[in-house]
Amino acid sequence: MFWNIYSKRLLSCLRNRDQLIWIWAFPLILATLFYFTLSSVGEADNLKAIPTGVVTDAAYEADPMFGQVLDQVGSGEDALLNITEYTRENEADRDLETGKIAGYILLQDNTPKLMVKQDGMNQTILKSFLDRYVQTEGNIKAIMEKNPDYNLNWEEIMGGASLTENMSLSSQPYSPILNPYYGLIAMVCMYGGMQGLMSITYLQGNLSPLGARRMMAPLSRIRVIFCDMTGSITVHMMSLLFLLFYITVILKVDFGNKLPLLVLTCFVGSILGVAFGTAVSCLSKLGESMKVGILVSVTMLCCFGAGMMESSMKYLIDQKFPVISWLNPAARISDALYCLYYFDDYQRYGQNIAVIMAMSAVLLLLSGVSLRRQSYESI
């Protein structure tokens, strides 16, 4: 009996065109879109040194401090500027015209002036660099005039030395592109609700003729639901694993090296999704299309709160409304994935998994109680 219902459920899900689109194709399309959109975010983090000219005329030679600062910011692997020296201003002008340099610096009256041809990111960075230099140089000169004996390492200060050090809590480097993918996986988990909803619809005599026919079978409803759900979760897990494969192998997005736990998270997330759909179907007396509408709306809202569309949203809700965040199933799933990638200890991950499982249990329990009590006033 189990195999009969289970296998037919598998076939039915795999042949359902709507499900093929929403559970298989749509996430792949979104993942591809994320890939193309977010890859530029990664690139933006790795800024290249800005090609900059400096006119090494007499005024430049007379200000050795500025020359040293330029040497400092123009050298090393993480150099801010790629300096080209010009003995004459017209040579620098020529290269500026042809776009070889983003701008050039000319010292006039002991003050560096920036010459640019257009507005842009590089020009803005150059401008803020020079503004900072002028401001800091003024401060240092004022301090040294008042305290000539004070041993101030002005070269380091001008070179942008920081008094703080970045420490990572994780062995993994920070990746700004992962959150949307986590949100996407959470969304697909929540889409399991469709499977749960269809299982119940096909088991409720007042919702479909199929439901009425299945209710007439000499089997307990809980048994039929169990077989159905096992089939639904299997298909859903297949779609999630396929999505994971696509993201990690085809798109080459690094999700870390904890693959078994990643799959476990997808599995419990899938159960939660199916349980969610089951509860929506059992606990309301609305028609099927209304229930689908509720399911999709709630799923999208949860995913929005989990940072799928805007990464900062999850952080904002975590900070301002922590209870809502803990009750958001999509946020729990994406947070579990986040913890897996960034944290070496499993405390927060374990909490997330526990909450997901507790939510699933509550939803399934409520559904079971509701189903047992159900009677149909109108078929």
Next chain:
Amino acid sequence: MIIEVNNLVKRYKDLVALDHFELHVEQGEIYGLLGPNGSGKTTAINCMLSLLKYDRGEIRLFGEPMAPDNRAVKQRIGVVMQNVAVFSELTVYENIDYFCGMYVPEKTKRKALVEEALEFTDLKDFRKFLPRKLSGGLLRRLNIACGIAHKPELIFMDEPTVAVDPQSRNSILEGIKKLNKNGATIIYTTHYMEEVEQICSRIMIMDKGREIASGTKEELKGLIRTGEKITVEVSELAPDILEKIRKAEGVLNAEYEGNLLQVQCESGGHSLITLLDILKKNKIYFGRIFSEPPTLNDVFLEITGKELRD
């Protein structure tokens, strides 16, 4: 007694859907529930199947009280719903196998039963078809196959021929007779009187949730005054002669329109001879003569004052 329904009352708020409904069906019968839409046929079936709760009354199937969790009784029942109830993503074979599998867990036994159901409904050539590829008639046959594959002793068929072409309808009706011949008791609801006349051993006419009359078709027709309906082709008929016909013994009513004289007679009389005498005496030449026995629609019309298909 296979079915005993006593004093069944079902209300939807203020609407009384079943009003002290009674039904007693013996083994081996094809029992027809006939009535217009909204007369309570489907509600009665849904109550009998425990798909609907009812307000009052008692339902016993195979001598046992019927309840949603009475699986022993459910095992012996087959249901053919008014709407086609199959999985659109499963093939004909898979659908029949699925529903049969809910009753028969053994795979080998089930395989034989599914093959038999395919044979019975003449769907063998369509076993790999998805339901959306089937015509309306074939889809209805699939609906029936899913309900009867496990060989139930009692089959509820709720308007299984709705929206089916005449050829497929005949094939379905023949199939139902065959099922009955093989030992199944059948409850058949419809609003097509020809169907119940064709296949049912006993009939109940329903209206407004209650029984209006029941019995064999002959018994039902014997309940009313209306007898045969005689139609005569007459080229011309004077009003005074029409009046004479109306007043003749055994004639309930007579109308003349478009060269056709239609005479409604009382049951049990020899009205045709009387009518022909009147026409001869008045030198009225007539063409073809048709005589139709009363139909169940006449029974319904005479008892309720309205047409069965209103």
